[in-house]
Amino acid sequence: MKTLALAAFGLVSLAASAASAQTAGPANPGPAIPGVCVYHNERLIAQSTAGQSLATGIQRLVEEVRAELQPYAAQIETEAQALQQGQSTIPPQEFEQRRTALQQRVQEAGQLEQTRDNELRYTRGVQLQAIAQAVDPIIVAVYQERGCGILIDRESVYVVNPAMDITDTVIQRLNAQLPTLTFNRLQVPVQQQQPTAAQ
Template identity: 65%
Template sequence: MKLLAIGAFALVSLVASTAVAQTQGPQNPGPNIPGVCVYFNQRLLATSTAGQAVQTRMEQLATEVQGELAPYATSIQTEITALQQGGQAADADGSRRTALQARIQEAQTLEQTRQDELRYTLSEQRRLISAAVEPILVAVYQERGCGILIDRESVFILNPAMDVTDTVIQRLNTALPTLSFNRLPVPAQAAQ
């Protein structure tokens, strides 16, 4: 079933942010350009306490969903095996196959619903983190005298003195030390 894919998706989307390629920088990183600041949101999501809480909880929720769907997979596989071994005599009127098809459809629908819930839950937690980070970024931008704030993903090599990410992470850890949440149902308007 696709459940492993959604669990992997949630895990990879969070863990991949920590696996960003770090190159051995040059011996002389160049000048600290006044007014140019760089921020790395992926590192914040991977290393802040709130980001790590989201990653841990999403892994737990994916495991819960797997546990919820496992009985469907087991009963479906058992019924398929029974029908294959019993041949035509096991389902002379076709009612077992019809019931099996309905069970498969029910499992697929539930799996899709849970995948959508996990995606929505992850996006909502990231939205909460972003809402908490925005005023911190504005404050750091003003304190550092930034004239421009560049996304770290757009920069290959930079002078570390221009990177404000660590400051933002420290302040976020104070402002939003963790997040506690459960799987969220997808609102009707978002599902359409």
């Protein structure tokens, strides 16, 4: 369950860092350069309603998976303590059988956690792809409307004149076109599971 906690923390900190990255800037950002535009995808994911519903939905799924895995962890911990405390009183054959069964339960729980973690990653990837498919034509339209000759990733630019940044316009249009995402946890397709198993 540590992996799931880290995944949830990563989503929250990604949204927080992308939102706070835009707060500071110089009083005089310099001239807007004609034909040069900037776009910040991380901010779009953090601030658009679709991106926010993605973060909320993934958090909900993480909590569901935690609730599913918690009984396994509790049973394993209880049995491990019982074996440790009864090591001197449990007959050797019974102790070995219980120890083997416990090891198998630990392995099964680990496999289930890995499966759920893969499902969460896959689900998030599918939803990010849905956002990308919706936002790509919006970016192209805004690029053309603004007369951009080049579109630079905001992550590659330290400071930029806000007049050159098309992100707010893209977010507004995406919010109108794709206001929310509704989804459940998806199983990873078999053809995508095989390379992972081979590694």
